[in-house]
Amino acid sequence: MIDFYASQRAMRNMRRAAIQRGVVAVLDVGTSKIACLVLRFDGSDRLRDAEGIGALAGQAGFRVIGAATTRSRGVRYGEIAAMNETERAIRTALQAAQKMAQIRVDHVIACFSGAAPRSYGIAGQVNVGDVTVCEQDISRVLSSCDVPDYGTGREVLHAQPVNFALDHRSGLGDPRGQRGEDLSVDMHMLTVDATAIQNLAHCVKRCDLELAGLASSAYVAGLSALVEDEQELGAACIDLGGGTSGVSVFLKKHMIFSESARVGGDHITNDISLGLQVPKATAERIKTFYGGVVATGMDDRDMIDIGGETGDWEHDRRRVSRAELIGIMRPRVEEILEQVRKRLDAAGFQHLPCQQIVLTGGGSQIPGLDGLATRILGQQVRIGRPLRVHGLPQAATGAGFASTVGMCLFAAHPQDEWWDFDLPVDTYPARSLKRAVRWFRDNW
């Protein structure tokens, strides 16, 4: 635990330094596209003064100065499958974003969707002895959590304290300064495959960049696609990506569960490609232009040229009705949604007070998806689009950029994680010396 703690702390310090310097890049390594935004942090005072603008849900204080998207290569199911290809794709996106921003970026915060995320709810309790709770007590209670055996080859990606309880008062966001006997904490821990992280870190390093943070794509998509009251009251964000469909459940503004189904938009494209006997690029084009999940009578007469380049006139002049296309797509979309349903059921989503479901990600743009999702997932379904952040180009405001925009919010206003609190004092090996060093560092 400690070594990972150290590396996460190092990344956090790096992120802090990057924000201090003013420029940081966020990188969304997806299965179908790699998006890169360059953020400039210039203080939020400028916007605070403006009339009628509040804190803007935390997205004030930075500005997007560079944005670039490129087709992803070498990524399958949200994990890096071919390092060189992925590295080139990252390079392409970063170079274009840097060019647009006209500034060199040294620090990057990355997110990815795959690597089999697994959620753990862990709890810890400690006796603080009827004094006001201070930061050290929080550190103690965090370190008292019994970490489950999540297996070798896995790493903790997020570990966020979700809820604090002091004696019999639960639901405390911040127990500091309150008096109580027993302090207990509920934490949500998300682990992923270590190899995926290492591959991504290696790719970023090969691009001469410093990795200043890692996030789960489902989590950050939820940050940007869910509105504040949904995060507060309880909602699930379904990020329908290319290779995976991420599920994240939010309650009291904290993520309490995250999972991902290894099925996504690319499978739909695959089905179309197989079913219509067209190349993948054509299938993708047909899907985005004519795709849908609810067939109507009109769709029988709506004929689509599917083309081809074989030289066979008959083959190249084929036409299918839109109803046929929908017939190919719908089972796969249903399968995706059922997979999501299964994961939500496993997480106990039905016990939440409010069961709002927000669909986002590129896959959510299929026409008629909300109707289909209502049948499978429940009545409260809406299609979510990411928040609008300052300076984001129009091309990057679509649902497919939910996790990219969420990364901006994650970079600007990260939630407390385990490693944001100091280790409890009694675990310091050479306590006084380290404290002296820390005192020096803090004061100079």
Next chain:
Amino acid sequence: MRSLKSSTRTDPAPSRWSYRVQRWWLTPALHKILRIGLPILLVVCAVAGVIGNADRRADIAASIQDLRRQIETRPEFMVNLLAVEGASAVVETEIRELFPNDLPASSFDIDLKAIRDLIIDLAPVAEASVRLRQGGVLVVNVKERVPVAIWRTRGGLALIDGDGVALTLIGQRKDRPDLPVIAGHGADRSVAEAISLLQAAGPIAERVRGLIRVGERRWDVVLDRGQRILLPEHKPVRALERVIVLAELQDLLGRDLSIVDTRLTTRPTIRLSQHAMSELWRIKQTSTDQKTGVAE
């Protein structure tokens, strides 16, 4: 698996090196250097290259000098005429001889202050102002010194003004009979006192021959018939006025005495002439003889 080495499709991704070069190019410090440092460097190099050659430097200096000359000698800046105002003919000639520039000259070459100093250094000039008037005329306004006395020295007779400045030598006393004569060491340094004494001596003016400065501290009034009035160092005018009152009331100066000594203000003294003294003795003797004779 297709060959890893050769791919006919063009790769949209930048190569590692182009990526690195672009990143290097976007470094803010480099940008700053290129935007500010490089132009400055170029300008400095160009200037240094031109300046480095001594001949070229001389050429540049010469051309600048030439240009300056051209501007200076424009008709607007030329001085054509020297006008002297308020000076006598002699002084004017002297000023014209003294004037250092050849007219017409550029007004940039004329140092008005130096010219004024030159003119003021002339003995007969009390004040001078030099200015340029429109139309290229240099006007010298001169106020001459007025001689108030003749100063007799071993070297001869000189006219002297109120400030004690010797103006010109004159041949003989008769050339300026209107002016009084002063003499003695340091007489020129207290001309003003001498003038006030002479004014006070108005009632006996026709008898006054002149004033002599004695020991550089006090005055003697020299009258005709070899008479002298010795004045004190302090308040000499008052002492002279008392002598004049005495002279008017008791005809003091009409008598046969050689010196009226007022150096001690509380005890004025007179000295009889030799002849008067002997006469006095004789008269005294005679009267004594007569008395004794009567008694006998």
